[in-house]
Amino acid sequence: MTHQPLALKYRPATFADVVAQDHVTRTLRNALDRGRIAQAYLFAGPRGTGKTTTARLLAKALNCETGISGEPCDACENCRAIAAGRSLDVIEIDAASNRGIDDIKELRETVKYAAAQGLWKVYIVDEVHQLSKDAFNAFLKTLEEPPKSVVFVLATTEPHKILPTILSRCQRFDFRPIPLPAIRERIRRIAEAEGFEIEEPAEHAIAKKADGGLRDALSLLDQVVAFGGDAIDVATLRRLIGMPDEERYLQLTSILADGDAAGALALAREVRASGYDLEEFYTGFLEHLRDCLLFAIGDGAGTSEVPERYHETYRKLAGELGAEDLLRMLSLATDEERAFRRSSQQGLVLEVLLVRLALLDRTVELDRALAALGKVSGAAGAAGPAKAPDGAGRKGVSIPAEAARPTPRAASSRPTSRPEGPLTLERLSGAWESVVDAVHRVRPTVAAALLGARPVGCSVERIVLALPADAEFRMEQLRGKGTLQPLCGVLESRWGWSGRIEVETAEEAAEERNPRPARGPSAREAAERDVDARLKGDPLLQQVVELFDANVVRLRRPTTHS
CATH class of the missing domain: 3.40.50.300 (P-loop containing nucleotide triphosphate hydrolases)
Structure with missing residues (x-):
């Protein structure tokens, strides 16, 4: 017949x-x-x-x-x-x-x-x-x-x-795309009428693959029945059409949440080696990020197409990443989609994208940081003028502990117990490697910049980190606004320390510990005074600094070419 x-x-x-x-x-x-x-x-x-x-x-x-x-x-x-x-x-x-x-x-x-x-x-x-x-x-x-x-x-x-x-x-x-639940219901009824069994995950996967087209779903169902017989499971379906499973996307998102660029690269290579259709994988990844975003901004269980058994995992991932970072990830992946589909090296483009997503800087909650700064300012104002700590006026990074409190994702990756006793230089030096490791789990790029840095001063009010004189790039990176927030968060979490962190060269730190007799201003101090003087004499430059809330590192005259 x-x-x-x-x-x-x-x-x-x-x-x-x-x-x-x-x-x-x-x-x-x-x-x-x-x-x-x-x-x-x-x-x-x-x-x-x-x-x-x-x-x-x-x-x-x-x-x-x-x-x-x-x-x-x-x-x-x-x-x-x-x-x-x-x-x-x-x-x-x-x-x-x-x-x-x-x-x-x-x-x-x-x-x-x-x-x-x-x-x-x-x-x-x-x-x-x-x-x-x-x-x-x-x-x-x-x-x-x-x-x-x-x-x-x-x-x-x-x-x-x-x-x-x-x-x-x-x-x-x-005519509208047919909703996934309606396609699943139709597949279930046809399976009962035809006398074959189909697992719920396989039923969901077929409906999702159809992308709103009932005819596509029934054609795929016909193909799966011919391949796997009267008992259809999700493993058979995925072998037939090369469709990545949900766990693969969840694993990838967890790697991205940890900022693990090496892990993201390894997973991309594993996807290529497994024989998945890369365009299918990319499309599924975009849908997965969208579902995570839905869970981050509201009730994803009611608006997404994620199976119920994965809802708790999605909520956890969404909480770790946050809506802002998920939106940035989704925007970047969407922007790169055209280049990916048109490239003759799709695997390479996918690897680069995943590494970029893993190294993407995490969003700082500005409202909370500003509110915390307001609290600190208010407390300082109520207590009256405070004596400037040693080293005030030097170029350093000063971050109130409240403002630098880590995001929920960072807090979840650090131990909650605190050792007894206050934080001392000896205790900080002994635990420095573990502190950097904790920062790496939150912000790998900051941990990389901390390589070679050693604590040389520690008090209730401030910590001084010393870097080699030739580490200019890392020095500027660590002195950037908000860069050391993850480190402040780790110190606050472990020892309850609140204060500011200053980054200096090893020579500057040694000079502070062993001050020389009174002398004239150093070249650096003279340069800083020159910057201050030129700022005061240039109203337009002052407006630019105020507009961007910037720190002036150096002033350089433009070169002219004859």
Whole structure:
């Protein structure tokens, strides 16, 4: 016996059978019941959503032997002939292969003849947007003055390509992508009718792969049944279509949350070695980031398509990353999508993207930091003017502990117990490597900049870190605004220390510990005074500094070329 594809075998026979297009079927049924039949209809929407099927149902309802009504009987000769595609009164035209003006002229000749079996002649023009401009213009005359008892149904996936003069003469119905739960329900019913078993994860994966098209879902179901027999599990499905599982994306996001660039690179190579379709993987990764974002900004369980068994994991990841960082990740991945799809080295582009996402700086919650700064300022004001600590006026990084409190993600990766006793230089020096390791888990780039730095001073108010004189780049990086917040967070978490951190060269630190006799200003001090003087004399430069809340590192005159 010849096998009939599931998409054809279970094609809707009545308007009630059409899945998730109630806004279309209800309007058409009411119009048929009231005899308000238009001369032309435009059915627009993604593939596999029921456009051609609904057009045939409309033809059946118009030519049913029981009379025009909201539902065809699906039992009379006319209904059966239309369903089988052998009715003389329903003419289906593929515009992709009949797109020229000669084809439309031939249609204009045949449209004059009356229906042979029923009351109405119905022309279904599929992919109508592929008609040439001349063909559209020739077709326009027929739409302006259509013969009686003739209905045109134009179906398209790209309505924006149709001439406005054609659109204005049609009743337009937009078919929506079929929701994932509706596709799953349809798959479940067909599986029961056909007598095969399908696991819920496999059912979900097929529906998700279909991307809103029921026909695609049933075609894939047919393929999986042929491959795996009457018992379908998710492992069989993924082997067949090369579809990454949810755990793979969760593992990747966890690596990105840890800032593990090496782990991200290793996973990208593993994906390539596993034979996954990289474009499929990239699309799935974008959807995964979107789902994480939904969990971060609200009730992702109610708005995403994530299976319920993964909801708790998604909530945890969303809490670690935060909505701002997830949005930045999603924006970066979306921006790189075109380059990825057009590249001949897609694997390399994917590796670079994942490393960039892993090294992406985490967002600082500015409102909370400003509020904390306000508290500190208020407390200082209430206590009266405080004596400036030693070293005030030197170039250092001063971060209040409250303002530098780590994000929830950082706090979750550090131990909560605190050793007894205050933080001393000896204790900090002994635990310095573990402190840097803790910073690495929060912000790898800051930990890398701390390599070679050693604590040389520690008090209740401040900590002094010394770097080699030749480490200028790391010196500037650590002195950047907000850079040392992760380090402050680790120190606050372990010892309850609050104060500021200053970064100096080893020579400056040694000079502070062993001061020389009074002497004139150093070259550095002179340079700083020069910067201050030039700032005071340049109002425009002062406005720029205030506008960007900047620290002036150096002033350099522009070079001129003769």
